[in-house]
Amino acid sequence: MSDDATTAELMNQFVLGNYGRFPVAFARGEGGYLFDESGKRYLDFATGIAVCALGHCPEVMQKSLGEQSAKLIHCSNLYQIREQAELARFVVETMMERPGKVFFCNSGAEANDGLIKLARKRAFDKYGKDAGKNEVITVKQSFHGRTLGGIAATAQEKVKMGFDPLLPGFLHVPFNDCDTLRKAATEKTAAILFEPLQGEGGINPVSPDFFQAAADLRDQYDLLLLFDEVQCGSGRTGDWCGWRTMLEGSGVDVEPDAVSWAKGFGGGFPIGSFWASDECEGALGPGTHGSTFGGTPLASAVSLAVLEELERSSALANVKRQESRIRKVVADWNLPVIESLRGVGLMLGFVLSREKLEGSEEFLASGQAPSLFVVNKAMEAGFLTVPAGDEVVRWLPRLNVTDEEVDEALNCFHAVLSEI
Helix, strand or coil: CCCCCCCHHHHHHHHCCCCCCCCCCCEEEECCEEEEECCCEEEECCCHHCCCCECCCHHHHHHHHHHHHCCCCCCCCCCCCCHHHHHHHHHHHHCCCCCCCEEEEEHHHHHHHHHHHHHHHHHHHHHHHHCCCCHHHEEEECCCCHHHHHHCCECHHHHCHHHHCCCEEEEEEEECCCCHCCCCCCCCHHHHEECCEEECCCEEECCHHHHHHHHHHHHHCEEEEEEEECCCCCCCCCCCCCHHHHHCCCCCCCCCCEEEEHHHHHEEECCCEEEEEEECCHHHHCCCCCCCCCCHHHHHHHHHHHHHHHEEECCHHHHHHHHHHHHHHHHHCCCCEEEEEEEEEEEEEECCCCCHHCCCHHHHHHHHHHHHHHHHHHHHHEEEEEEEEEEEEEEEECCCCCCHHHCCCCCCHHHHHCCC
């Protein structure tokens, strides 16, 4: 094989083209920054789409990887795994602060598939096959992963196209529409599943009224309330559990029956998980669910090291403080291209005005969606962000982001938008 081939050439020749990739290849990362193959530095407010909770190559992850890989990397879930048990204890006692049990897998899509299986198996065990209690209600603009189960649950037609027949039994209701949710729920409903703060759908917070309506339907129809916290969980909103941030000060107090996590849960090491309450966890007994690589000693040790460092360093308090700083500065911007700033913690979405952008000849000539156009312009300036739908740009920095990095991001983004 020739060493003269570029990374782009190798990718095009050997890697499946299922991603729309940006024309940049990164060679290394350090803290809040990435460096491409030419040595150019980028401030990273994408973090692998809310994955690198502590930034790039943090010492605590390097230490855990080195120590655990020298001791035990993998063993089957046929055996007891202490590292897995210790990570589960952190989830139950520190994150959830509620009794329950935890399952480990490799991704958010797998975790959400697990939630769906949990709900259907619990309903089957309790009501029997003839009851047909297997329907799952999700909401429009959602995203629950790329597996067949995940795309069936996701209420966006673009992810379903070409993959018929889809897994049946899913109903999609409009986002934050309590009346339609109430009409959709029946005795055949096994679960209601939603993201407390939608990510891919455009950084949309679920309203307290919708939380309450879902909880009321749980009581009425004996269904499970499932929260997908793959992106908004693990401290991203300033609390371990994103829904608690959403409901703070609202007067609404709702707790789920099961919750999924991934992304920042491992800080960049692949791991997913879900927690299930004591009332429903018994539905998945031996032989009902599993994962070869779920909760390996190495993955569990690294994930626990990440979560404990977030706790030790008061990163969650930093999340709330930095959100406040960002909002204070942005409120003083006079940029017509920005319609609003929504989201919570360090999961923020700048809503763009397509009308104002259409005054730019460069934008019109690009043929790109507003969000992709702005993300590309920011990347040219050495600042990495992420689209969230056609008209929202996401900021997803590391949770221990510094004041200096936030100031740099604000200055760079303002300059990019001002030039447009």
